[in-house]
Amino acid sequence: MAKDQTTRICCIGAGYVGTCTSAVLAYKNPSVRITVVDTSEAKIGAWRSRSFPISEPCLQEILKQVVERLAFSTDIEAAINAADLIFICVDTPTVTKGTGEGFALDTSAVVACVAKIVEVSTSDKIIVPCGTADQLRKLITQKNTKGLNFEVLSNPEFLAEGTAIHDLLHPDRVIIGAENTPKGSNAAARLVSLYQAWIPSDRIKTTNTWSSELGKLAANAMLAQRISSINSLTAICESVGADIQDISQIVGLDHRIGPHMLQASIGFGGSCFEKDIRCLVYLAESLGFRHIARYWMADLEMNDFQKASQTERITSLLGPLASSKLTIAVLGFSFKAGTTDVRSTPVLTIVRDLVGRGHKVKIFDPKAKKEDIQETLCKANLGRERAIVSLNAMQACDGAHVIAIATAWDEFRTRPGLRRMDWKSIADGMQQPRLMFDGCNVVDAKYLEGLGMKVLELGRKQAML
Structure with a gap:
């Protein structure tokens, strides 16, 4: 595996984020081959047959252009072993039972993916999960009995449904979190190089994994806060005779x-x-x-x-x-x-x-x-x-x-x-x-x-x- 070149990517999770991200990465990096894998045969079958399971503007057009370098498969083990870099794009719902019930993220699906990667890998890997990087590093340390090197990066998505492809093609920023070590920095640089195919360097921010993960939470929380702020004024407007659309414009x-x-x-x-x-x-x-x-x-x-x-x-x-x-x-x-x-x-x-x-x-x-x-x-x-x-x-x-x-x-x-x-x-x-x-x-x-x-x-x- 060349030090500064990523040629094969595996994306675990053929859902909304995984497919949109993989499609744009393949579209902008012609030399890279990407395989999107999932345990759901129905979902993979739908992507292969072009009966797309999700609707997103411009996604279909991009998929048509990358058909030779973007594949969909249920053979997870083969895709993992062939890849240099692995994105984990599986669901992380809110915990419904036990510690953190109703608030904490349920990262069990992410943990299962990482455990599988460590189990079947025969070469070094860069892993980009959608969960807590520190937790996953500890898991890898426990399960890595082959002496392989696994670098864990944080690369949060900032996609809005309905504009996801536009958001990927014209992002406000790309955030990449890594450990402050030579190997961590090298792994981050390789992911940066993929995004630099179309995104200016000043929009790609590298940081530590905690800053990356907390930054994603903070961004969504503050966006939601704006919605709640304007919504909180609707009842007042209705009571006193003000117009909420005028208030929105004034603010x-x-x-x-x-x-x-x-x-x-x-x-x-x-x-x-x-x-x-x-x-x-x-x-x-x-x-x-x-x-x-x-x-x-x-x-x-x-x-x-x-x-x-x-x-x-x-x-x-x-x-x-x-x-x-x-x-x-x-x-x-x-x-x-x-x-x-x-x-x-x-x-x-x-x-x-x-x-x-x-x-x-x-x-x-x-x-x-x-x-x-x-x-x-x-x-x-x-x-x-x-x-x-x-x-x-x-x-x-x-x-x-x-x-x-x-x-x-x-x-x-x-x-x-x-x-x-x-x-x-x-x-x-x-x-x-x-x-x-x-x-x-x-x-x-x-x-x-x-x-x-x-x-x-x-x-x-x-x-x-």
Whole structure:
């Protein structure tokens, strides 16, 4: 293995992060061969057949261009032995039982991967995991009986679903953490060289592994904090008559703050923000910093409040009608626009609360798979007789008393030029009181009111019906 050259990479985990990262690395490094491996034959089969298991803009186009140097396989041992560098891109959910329950990261899948690498390797390896590097180094020391050299690097991903390929091609930064040893520095340099194929050197930051890992948690926690900060003002706006969109603009025009992540919503979701904040809370608690833990915990509590309060606002506006068994259409179920991911979606809270109040809920999402939505509802013990997944928006809205827009898909916008739905037919097919709750502020209230709807907007005052 040449000292400064990486020619073969193995990526363990054929999911969202592993496949997107491998595709872009192969695209930008023509001399490198990458094998993405997974224990799931169905997942590998889907990638091979081009029936892609995830939807991500531009991913399909890149995969077509790297077909000769990016392979998918279930032969994990062979891929490990052929590789110089191994990325571990497996799930690290929050611990559900035992120490750290509800907060710590469950790194058992990562640990299993590292144990497998040490067991089957016949040559030195550079390992890039998605877990605690110190923990993995200790594991390697215990299991390495062959005298091989295993260097562990930290290379956290900063991908947003819906823009992952763009994020990889045009990153704000790439962070690489390594041990401060000659071998650690050499391993980091080899990973740096892969990214330098397209990323300027001043955007590639090398540091120690703790700084790398904590930096990832801090970035996601602060992004989530911005969302919760603007969301915390929606209830105040609704009470006093201020406009949350004006507030977002006023705040965002301050160059010290900027406009990003200041769009009010029903709450943040997805697989990263809450998980990383919980991990940060657990880390602070374990180090004895309880005030710091409570500080970040407040962000999660604010997000829970934001999700739960939307159902309260809808029902309070309905007045006496709220006690009736109404039909409510929920438009959008993925945790944000631009992704099919329904994991930890904030929309589930609204659906569960509405069903719990005896209402019938009909759900439509233009991108999320019907079976994924149904699986999420099933796990939440929401029977199909009360929570129905519709094939299109018209079907979901037909006969509805209330429509709630929960995900900011362009399909739901009403501005001329962006309008894709027949809102007049939808309005005509609704039952009184024909209430529209816009939880994403994507519709023109005056336009829908002209069609006979009553519009309730997030972060804006509304009189009783």
